Amino acid sequence: MLRLKRLVRNYFGFSKTQTNGFMILAPLIFVLLFVPGFYRNLTEVEYNEFDSDKVQLDSLVALWSSNEKTGITRRVIPETSFRLTFFEPNKANQEQLMALGIDQRLANRIGNYVNAGGSFKVKSDLKRIYGFSDSLYQVLEPYIQLPNELSYPKNKVKESFEKFSNSEPQPFKEAEGSSSVESFFVLDINEADSIDFQKLKGIGPTYSSRIVKFRQLLGGFHHVDQIKDVYGISDSLYQVLEAHFIVNAAFKPQQIKINLATFKEINAHPYISYEQTKEIMDAKSRYGKFRSPADLSRLTSFDSIQIVKLTPYLEFQ
Template sequence: MWTFLKNYFSFSKGERNGLIILTMIIMILIAVWILLPITFKKEITNFDDFENQVNTFLASSKKTNSNFLPQAEKEMYLINPNTATEEDWENLGLKKFQSKIILNYINKGGKFFKKEDLKKIHSITEEQYNKIEPYIFIPEKAKPNYEPVSQKTLFEFDPNCTSEDDFKKLGLSEKQITVISNFLSKGGKFRNKDDFKKMYCIPPNQFEELESFIFIEPIPEKISSRFDPNLKIDINSADSAEFMKIKGISPYLAKNIIKYREALGGFESIIQLKEIKSMKPDTYNIIEAQLLTSPKIRKLNLNNATFAEIVKHPYIDYETTITILKYKKIMTKIQSINELTENKIISDSIYQKIKIYISTQ
């Protein structure tokens, strides 16, 4: 056994030298591995200071930029000028009084159909308009403030004496009619077409449609302020100038009296003047004593009159007109106006009002 081990672990001279060298190399490598970290310490970079400096710079940059951005610009957003509130306008940089002027314009029937319409507001400067123009949005299909062409009838009219119903037939809205009525009731007059065009409630495109149908009767020269309290006027034959000789009758009221007289076919009684919308009770009490009536009644022949002629009469409404025409169609001809009540075609109350204005001959 000993001999076996001795033979197995015995080395030649060359092998011993190689083993010694290998052992020395291994010991050197171990020493280097142990001593190298001690000799050359790894330097750890600390980025905390750098990160703090970056954060400080960014915060300073944001603060600087916010100082250069006006507050109004940061709050700007798209608005529809037809529905915008006072706060919306002020957010765009307009003054409080400017926003109130715009809202007052809208409330009185005005409307913006395109951005450039804002320039009509005299309190807005060119510089302000250029600043807010990118933030103005008007829907393309904005509904106009008057009726579509298919729902209106165009005819000649004098805006100084046109009734509310006729204005509606021309396509004007309730707001527009109210504005015009207020203007006339306060003594305003339309002397030419341009005066009607100046009404802020009438948009340019609507005026262009109506312009060729506007006929304004020349307003008579102003009559002396001295009225004759003993003067008597026949309301069935007087013209505008004669009516205005009576204290309390303005040109507007005179035109309305004549227009109502034509629609009726003549006045049976002075009391019928109270039926005119522009006739105020106080005015009637003042002028009543100077008015009289003559028997000048124009009768409406029911057998020859058309639907439009009958329904136009102030005392005959749509339903009554239809009933009369149906009865005439059945009977071929109406022999007497008494038939209308005897056959219950119209009520007694309507008959009493219209009997003087209708005939069958």
């Protein structure tokens, strides 16, 4: 051992302490390098049953295929018998509603609502039923045997409406000898100011200012129903106000040139969120110009209802 130490010390030029450390470290290195390999060779078990395993797997595959043909296919592809027909929701029974593609729970809710004394007066009343989605309403709306909106309750109202539709918007008139406004009047919601809106019952300074501000951001109202998009306008309040509102058929809302507009200009529109603006700008940089509203359907953040709602406010040039 002393001779070996002397050889190591002379060969490497180690000190006495370094030589002692090398003599301890060298065997440890040998153990770490070679012992694991020896251990694997001694304990390794050779597996030679591949053929039997293959036969067993083939039999399992054949059994699975047989079960799929006899049972699984029928469960995966159920038979359906949906057929769209005209229906009156106040009179239709549960079976008739389910035949239209309405699920059983939603059909039960509609029946319970009618049996409790409720009634659907216009088509959009169906959307008040919990679980009646906008997409389902869009499919069934042409087949609902109800009016789109309520008719005016008085001949006087109808005459006033027709007169307003065929003429330029007129300021409010007061009865002779009285300071009060006429009992009924109609408003062009694109022409009325905040003071005009406050003459309607249920509309105060807060709501009137919100309507005017929303109209400015929107670029004008395309349809009366958009009043419901104003923050705070409930469905019950809208039902009261709807008969007083009108949009001139010749009115054209302000449009955003979607292919030229900046991020800030697009994001300022109340119908377009920040995430949707980012996706529009990214799509323009990747794919080029938007040529029609159908191009918006390529964006994941827009559904068909949003596209229809937004189309009057976009210019695709």
